[in-house]
Amino acid sequence: xxxxxxxxxxxxxxxxxxxxxxxxxxxxxxxxxxxxxxxxxxxxxxxxxxxxxxxxxxxxxxxxxxxxxxxxxxxxxxxxxxxxxxxxxxxxxxxxxxxxxxxxxxxxxxxxxxxxxxxxxxxxxxxxxxxxxxxxxxxxxxxxxxxxxxxxxxxxxxxxxxxxxxxxxxxxxxxxxxxxxxx
Numbered sequence: 001x002x003x004x005x006x007x008x009x010x011x012x013x014x015x016x017x018x019x020x021x022x023x024x025x026x027x028x029x030x031x032x033x034x035x036x037x038x039x040x041x042x043x044x045x046x047x048x049x050x051x052x053x054x055x056x057x058x059x060x061x062x063x064x065x066x067x068x069x070x071x072x073x074x075x076x077x078x079x080x081x082x083x084x085x086x087x088x089x090x091x092x093x094x095x096x097x098x099x100x101x102x103x104x105x106x107x108x109x110x111x112x113x114x115x116x117x118x119x120x121x122x123x124x125x126x127x128x129x130x131x132x133x134x135x136x137x138x139x140x141x142x143x144x145x146x147x148x149x150x151x152x153x154x155x156x157x158x159x160x161x162x163x164x165x166x167x168x169x170x171x172x173x174x175x176x177x178x179x180x181x182x183x
Contacts, residue, residue: 006048007056014039022057023064029054097121097128154178 007015017039021032033053040047100121158175162168177183 005056006052010045018053018056019060022053022060029057032057097125100124150179150181157183 007018010018014036018032018036021027021035022029027035030050033048033050036053037047154175157178158171161171161174166174174183
């Protein structure tokens with residue numbers, strides 16, 4: 001088992017601050033090393049060398065590149081199975097797909113079985129498309145049920161208005177307002 005990096009042994013907040021620095025293209029590894037060692041002054045930690053910070057910088061930049069690739073691949077896969085997701089569920093599913101693509105790309109870096117992973121991602125994208133279609137159908141069905149309920153309520157209100165002595169014109173006005181959702 002590989003020995004844990006000195007940077008990995010640092011407190012989480014320092015690692016996160018360092019990673020943010022290393023992700024910034026305007027900051028060199030040497031600058032990041034100097035800044036990290038400034039943060040470590042006054043603590044029990046010994047200064048960390050530029051090669052250790054440089055390795056961490058390579059990892060951070062590689063992870064950033066993989067995230068960009070996963071986002072692009074997810075967009076391609078979502079494009080293959082349909083247009084822009086219409087519902088919140090569809091958008092959430094697309095984000096899940098993006099996260100899964102990122103995880104797969106990280107694992108692919110360690111393996112050579114790209115075709116199996118691409119096939120699995122295509123199947124996953126198809127499944128997500130079907131889920132989005134089902135969600136869209138449910139939303140449409142819910143809207144139709146609400147419309148039918150409004151129509152029934154409108155007819156009931158108009159009928160009751162006439163039975164209470166209002167004119168047919170006023171009953172029609174009430175019916176129209178109920179249908180428009182204003183009552």
